[in-house]
Amino acid sequence: MKAIRWHPPSYDIRVERIAVPEIQQPDDAIVKVTLAALCGSDLHIYRGHGGVDKIHTCGHEFIGEIVSLGSSYGSHAEGRPKLYSNLKVGDKVVSPFTVNCGECHVCRLGYTARCPEGALFGTPVLEGGQAQYVRVPKAGGTLFNLSNPSTWSTTLSNEEKERALTGLADTSLLMLADILPTGVFAALQAINHPKVQPTITGRPWPLCLSSGTGTTGNEVPFTTDDRTLTLAIIGLGPVGICASVSLLDALATRRLPFRIVAIDPIESRREKMKAVYAAIGESGKGSGQFIVHSIEDAKLIVKDWTGGIGCTAVLEVVGNTSALTLAYDLVQAFGVITSVGVHGEPPLPFTGRQAYNKNVSFDFGRCPARAMFPMAFDLLVKRQDVFGGVGRPESLIDKLVDFDSAAESYRAFEKGEVGKVIFDPWK
Incomplete structure (x- = not known):
């Protein structure tokens, strides 16, 4: 054969x-x-x-x-x-x-x-x-x-x-x-992570994890921005596009407010992502904001969106240390990085102290x-x-x-x- x-x-x-x-x-x-x-x-x-x-x-x-x-x-x-x-x-x-x-x-x-x-x-x-x-x-x-x-x-x-x-x-x-199961997996891990639940439920940590409504204590009411998921997708190859489509569909189905920035340094991949997004039917887009940017422009837009706080969660779909560095830079304290890219031997590009100082959670590995x-x-x-x-x-x-x-x-x-x-x- x-x-x-x-x-x-x-x-x-x-x-x-x-x-x-x-x-x-x-x-x-x-x-x-x-x-x-x-x-x-x-x-x-x-x-x-x-x-x-x-x-x-x-x-x-x-x-x-x-x-x-x-x-x-x-x-x-x-x-x-x-x-x-x-x-x-x-x-x-x-x-x-x-x-x-x-x-x-x-x-x-x-x-x-x-x-x-x-x-x-x-x-x-x-x-x-x-x-x-x-x-x-x-x-x-x-x-x-x-x-x-x-x-x-x-x-x-x-x-x-x-x-x-x-x-x-x-x-x-x-x-x-x-590619499609892996994209769905990345999106699913991000929006179902416990640290994302305060934004989704409108209840602060750790009350967001309890089943009861509870009584009001010393908490200040959430603002509109507090209830808006700010998400980044790093890497717009085929899996990154699948992750983007899956994430949009999940957010649209659950009617959650969101802002998503999809990132890639290669212009042809960014153009492909824009064409895909334009072709998605309204039922799969939700009511949030979805934009496609280069790395440097994405950093600026996340800073503008969040006042410098960072993303609720970042999906890393590349599999190299520069992508992980960008994910760490973009994610907020108590944020989530979901990595489905295949990583090789180089060590992770951040120290234990850096991870500790942001209370960041990492989900790594094969779908x-x-x-x-x-x-x-x-x-x-x-x-x-x-x-x-x-x-x-x-x-x-x-x-x-x-x-x-x-x-x-x-x-x-x-x-x-x-x-x-x-x-x-x-x-």
């Missing part, structure tokens, strides 16, 4: 012919890949920053069809995740970017990205999905069966769900592998994409105005290309010359 392969030490992408993967364990599935995507996380290894020194197949976002199943699958698989009983050859599936068993304590709690038996696609540990076929270990706990939507929860009715699955393009459904799938799916259906097309100014996906374009696509994506790229392995 054809596969996109990375060669050490860096910046070396080749399309090669390798053996089609086979079933190795009873819980395995083999998926014929119909589409695979290029993600910002792929760039860490591409640049030689991932601590990887072995040739391997790239990619952790893919959608396809089941062509082979291990012996664990069938009606005999009682007491296990539903997919072990009902997944069939021919079913259409999308995979989260990490494998997870779906059965252990960690998975049962919903923290599927850190399953002890987990692995990340597109690494020497687990060959990636930028290939014509891919092996999925623990597939019954990992995959989403798009041919049988009864295996996940949703706020949509069964009729709406079936209609959505029939009408959504594979290029749109592919976003469920990583549990398997657990986030239902919320991401519902948002995907709602926001087809921006998630439904390819190649338009407001489309999250810029290009659909063949494998022969792989090396150039990696180069252009790394340089910020192109946004989301999807590969067709059979083109």
Whole structure:
């Protein structure tokens, strides 16, 4: 089969012919890949920053069809995740970017990205999905069966769900592998953090965390500014755009007042974000203020908005120390920084004393994409105005290309010359 392969030490992408993967364990599935995507996380290894020194197949976002199943699958698989009983050859599936068993304590709690038996696609540990076929270990706990939507929860009715699955393009459904769940995860962590609750509830800390209304004490009433969420999103690549759309939708749904500044140093990404925002229907925008700025302009606008106090919460969607420094500079005392960018070896760019002096809370780490799938799916259906097309100014996906374009696509994506790229392995 054809596969996109990375060669050490860096910046070396080749399309090669390798053996089609086979079933190795009873819980395995083999998926014929119909589409695979290029993600910002792929760039860490591409640049030689991932601590990887072995040739391997790239990619952790893919959608396809089941062509082979291990012996664990069938009606005999009682007491296990539903997919072990009902997944069939021919079913259409999308995979989260990490494998997870779906059965252990960690998975049962919903923290599927850190399953002890987990692995990340597109690494020497687990060959990636930028290939014509891919092996999925623990597939019954990992995959989403798009041919049988009864295996996940949703706020949509069964009729709406079936209609959505029939009408959504594979290029749109592919976003469920990583970027959309990760964007939803970033937004969800920010607005549900305990330190954000005084602004949302209109009650001071710690009364905002109690269930009762209580009596009035020595507290002074909140002002309009006190009740307005001031938020920053750092990084407007594909995940940053997904986080922005998700955050806007959540704030609109809950009818919360807000001010958001979306930040990126690259003008083309800022223009993409502006086009996406313009295309979002009114139901997904809310009644707050959303602006897009460069780094220096963003610092000034936050200072102006808050009188120098800073943001209620900052979403960091880049994965480098300069982005974290900016997040720390922008966030208020008793604020929240939610970081879903993939960080490498350099130490965090602030000291314990700095963290102490601001009472700042940090949420770091990988999105549990398997657990986030239902919320991401519902948002995907709602926001087809921006998630439904390819190649338009407001489309999250810029290009659909063949494998022969792989090396150039990696180069252009790394340089910020192109946004989301999807590969067709059979083109």
